[in-house]
Amino acid sequence: MTAARWAAEIRKMNDAFPWFRPFELENRIGFTGELPAPAGKVYSVKVVAWKRAYPAMPPTIFIEPKVGANWCADGSLCIERNWEAKCSFAQQVLFAIAYLDEQL
Amino acid sequence: MAIPAVFSRNPDEWRALHDKHFMVVGNGSIGGALALMAARSGVGQISLFDNSAVKEENLGRTFYSLATVGKLKVHALKDLILEVNPQAVVSTYSGDFRKLIHEGFVVNRTTSLLIGATDSFACQSLINVLSLETNSPALFVSCWGAATVGEILYVKPGQTPCYNCYADFRHTAEETVDDSQKYFDPDVDSTRTASQPGLWSNVLIICGFAFQVALALVGNGATAFMDDTHNLFIVNAGDFNSNLPFWAVSKGLVRRGCAVCEEAKSTE
Numbered sequence: 001m002t003a004a005r006w007a008a009e010i011r012k013m014n015d016a017f018p019w020f021r022p023f024e025l026e027n028r029i030g031f032t033g034e035l036p037a038p039a040g041k042v043y044s045v046k047v048v049a050w051k052r053a054y055p056a057m058p059p060t061i062f063i064e065p066k067v068g069a070n071w072c073a074d075g076s077l078c079i080e081r082n083w084e085a086k087c088s089f090a091q092q093v094l095f096a097i098a099y100l101d102e103q104l
Numbered sequence: 105m106a107i108p109a110v111f112s113r114n115p116d117e118w119r120a121l122h123d124k125h126f127m128v129v130g131n132g133s134i135g136g137a138l139a140l141m142a143a144r145s146g147v148g149q150i151s152l153f154d155n156s157a158v159k160e161e162n163l164g165r166t167f168y169s170l171a172t173v174g175k176l177k178v179h180a181l182k183d184l185i186l187e188v189n190p191q192a193v194v195s196t197y198s199g200d201f202r203k204l205i206h207e208g209f210v211v212n213r214t215t216s217l218l219i220g221a222t223d224s225f226a227c228q229s230l231i232n233v234l235s236l237e238t239n240s241p242a243l244f245v246s247c248w249g250a251a252t253v254g255e256i257l258y259v260k261p262g263q264t265p266c267y268n269c270y271a272d273f274r275h276t277a278e279e280t281v282d283d284s285q286k287y288f289d290p291d292v293d294s295t296r297t298a299s300q301p302g303l304w305s306n307v308l309i310i311c312g313f314a315f316q317v318a319l320a321l322v323g324n325g326a327t328a329f330m331d332d333t334h335n336l337f338i339v340n341a342g343d344f345n346s347n348l349p350f351w352a353v354s355k356g357l358v359r360r361g362c363a364v365c366e367e368a369k370s371t372e
Contacts, residue, residue: 005363027207027208028206050202050206051206052205052206053202053205053206053229053230053233055364056229056230056232056233056268057226057229057295058275071287072286072290073286073287073289073292074290074291075290078287082275084275085268085272085362085364086362086363
């Protein structure tokens with residue numbers, strides 16, 4: 001992950017989901033925020049990627065509390081997602097929204 | 105410096121290669137063969153990366169023997185290299201390559217060539233990242249269709265398309281190993297391709313061509329075949345039914361510039 005790419009990701013997330021906050025750990029990077037659902041429920045969403053692997057490899061999506069049965073052993077959302085290196089973190093939030101929409 | 109007797113039949117290669125350092129990721133049929141070709145040609149330093157052990161099913165198409173079944177491939181391969189050239193400096197890494205890279209592994213400045221011979225798209229992509237980070241040439245070798253077709257891609261950072269320029273489509277195009285593992289194993293690599301049958305002789309044909317590319321990349325071989333735009337070579341080692349010329353190498357054009365190697369293409 002280059003600085004330019006990270007800056008572009010933050011810009012894009014600010015445009016699409018401005019309440020999502022960027023975070024940076026030692027070797028991972030991502031965004032976290034909340035998604036409202038019907039009946040006043042709120043789901044916490046985290047989209048995380050390995051710094052060195054991104055954007056060659058897609059980020060993983062974590063949703064809490066979990067709904068449905070599509071979860072990998074690491075606790076991430078286990079659904080088919082098309083990924084290309086030009087895709088973005090913001091698109092992953094769309095996948096989370098679509099998944100919640102389908103499950104709720 | 106006196107030429108060691110082992111290399112008296114390839115003294116020019118030894119002179120050019122004894123101070124070279126190859127990093128070979130994936131020590132199965134392809135990586136193992138390339139590492140031994142490197143050792144026999146005189147490459148003085150070889151780093152081996154693989155987290156699996158030799159199984160009986162590997163013996164039909166590797167240099168490993170029954171005596172090495174159960175042994176880590178990196179250790180079995182190191183022994184084979186040292187049996188040829190005891191002076192070689194061989195380092196071994198038997199952990200998960202993805203974790204190693206995520207945890208900050210950096211390529212040694214002495215590394216002359218990175219070789220990606222894994223069955224994992226994630227690992228090949230990380231080798232590409234290392235190549236781009238350090239401006240080191242990289243060679244990606246794989247075989248398909250029961251080892252009848254070989255795929256050889258070389259990368260010169262800044263000059264050629266990178267691995268992801270070519271292979272980004274693999275995110276969805278591959279048949280991966282037992283997919284259900286992802287529900288049980290948090291460390292599963294779901295980008296690995298499933299094992300396929302294939303003959304050792306075909307693998308060696310493919311590796312023979314790939315090693316010529318390796319030599320050219322480190323400045324010890326003919327380079328006329330490298331124009332840096334057609335950096336993909338398809339080797340037909342035994343596919344009688346395809347349109348590819350039989351027992352021949354075809355050049356492939358790869359479009360340069362993906363979001364991994366060009367910042368300008370950051371996000372759409």
